[in-house]
Amino acid sequence: MIPDPAAEDVVARGVVAKILPFSAVDGPGNRAVVFLQGCDFDCRYCHNPETRAACIHCGECVPACPARALSIAPGPGLVSWDPARCTGCGACVAACRHDSSPKARLMEPAEVLSALSRYRPFLSGITVTGGECGLQPEFLEALLRESRAAGLPGLVDTNGSADYAALPGLVEAAEGFMLDVKAWDEAEHRALTGVSNSAVIASLRFLLSVGKLSEVRTVVAPGLLDAEETVGGVSAIVAASGRAVRYKLIRFRPQGVRAAWRDIPTPDDATMASLAAIARGAGLRDVVVV
């Protein structure tokens, strides 16, 4: 037998936080969403902070689980999660003090696709998100390739921190990218996320230039972020590119965020309409408010 060179490659594995079979809000059509664990931004309004950090196996979540789905495996003392027992109550992530989850699993792309196979007739594609999926580029590329081969094109939902210009294979494998631009002002972005927005703006320009940007989004949190400036800045760049890109303006909602941010109000219709008008005024045709 002639050896298959591909079979000898190391299979890229990734840390998967969770898989959601159906989603209406992660790209066009009905899409399965694969959340990767780990993020390099520390957004104060993060809606799923349990996907930020890797599990350090401290074991604090184990006694918090009412369904006894968590245990500490003998030997290396790693926290182990039993999906069959899990009721999805969320007590483990509530107990975690490290922005992590005991449910994240090391998976191969084939395992992810196998978990989705029964939902295949219902799906337009997959969307890989996080955490920040760009932090696991080898796995992300492999997953996108295998998913595409299985008839499920993959969108990448990213914070834009990765240098996509240096990842041509990944960019080619993706059907498109959905990019969050959280704040146009550098100081504001640092205050919100802890890091600079220069990589984000570079990703916006690069993905536009190669025609791979499907959607750009901004979360609107009145009083905390200058959404007018951000929407204006993003719209100008998108309009100048001449590409047909959807701009989605997302109302801040308190569900899932850390306790300190739960009292922030959701913006009203008038606020959202005036921001949409800014984007449309810049020449964008596909502006969506959610």
Add this chain to the structure above:
Amino acid sequence: MSPALAVITDRTLTYQQKVAGLARVGESTESPLRIGPELRRYIDAGAICDLYEGSAPYRPRYIVPDYERFMSRGSAFLGLEPPRDIWEATAALLVLYRHVPSITTFPVYLGDIDALLQPFVADEAEARKAIGLFLLSIDRTINDSFCHADIGPDATAAGRLILELTREQKNAVPNLSLKYEAGRTPDDFAALAASVALEVAKPSFANHAMFGREFRDMGLGDYAIASCYNGLPKGGGSCTLVRLNLAKAAPLAAGLADFSSRVLPDVVARQLEYMDERVRFLVAESGFFESSFLVKEGLVRADRFSAMFGIVGLAECVNAFSGGARFGKSDEADALGLEIIERIAALVAAHRTPLLAANGGAYLLHAQVGIDDDRGVSPGCRIPIGEEPDLPEHILRSAPFHRFFPSGIGDVFAFEPTAKANPRHLLDIAKGALASGLRYFSAYAADADVVRITGYLVKRSEIERLGRGEQSLQDTTALGRNAVNNLGVLERRIRS
């Protein structure tokens, strides 16, 4: 107060509703059906129920006219020539609707209205006006939402206009089905249908490949979706619908073994006996098939009438015998459910009536959606409200039941209003559901005024009007109000 006087003095009934109510009171003064004591016991226990069909059937319960024939030939009885333009076409149909009987006194099937009207769409603006008035007339004069129009599977200009006008008018009547077939129904047309469904709770998606294949195999040819979601032979219909309430039959057994070996075969046999008797009176004594112009002019044919064997409350029946395992959650419970349905299907298929030629005299199985005074009885084979699993799981657990019910079964799903921003999401789910074996898929957004109660549509605002002691144009509003109270239909799990 006598039943007639109660109808006469009811302040919440419109004049038309009183006339229909008094007709029911009048019919109930006659008892020509032969009902034996064994059957009577099941009726009294609620295990067999004729859904208030009346004690002396004088018209088939569901009539599915061959409107194509009417459009090409007109009607001698009605003195109508075949229509020549969109105004004549819509007027001719509205005239005929007035004369199509059914259990509700209103027509339960209005035709494949896109295909009927498409030949007359010349100028789009004029067609929009004509079809708009046609739909408005239907809602304002056919005051019962068990009235169903079909569109598809092909996209047409008329079909698009019907969908757009449905979205604009936001009426409860008519109920609407899109006959959807993968590879035939274009995506943009189906996506338009999905977006309209999220605004007005219609159209539903009917599995055209599945219905078409089955009706061909039964030798019945073309089919229509009528009333709630009933698949019936076009140019015929269903003489009667009697239902077996499995939730009420289960307590009559000493246990699962007794249910399977004694109660189930006996109650099925008694229901078949009752259906035979209702069919006998309608066919042999009522004179309908000898006298109606619909029959004389070939708009319906006696040999295209069957009858529907309904079942309801499978979930409660299974749960009664599953020792804590729940239908819709446990594989074992679902397997028991399938076993019960397979058993019923075999018993019904083995029974033939010599009075009906359609399908060799065998009745068609139907998953009945319930009646407004049901309590703790889930429609057909549906998973109970309040116990619905995640959406993909829900669809995949429901699908295996659908193939048994050519005369109708369906599931209803409520979506977050945010789904309106992405109608292709709903379309993908509908496509996947049909590809997975679902026969009929209905959806609505949780904030819509028009909502699907069980199979029919009612406006929440009309229910509120009735709640204030005012009249409501549609007689189904009262049914919807009771179903909201008794079945919790507004408590369906919201899918995000």
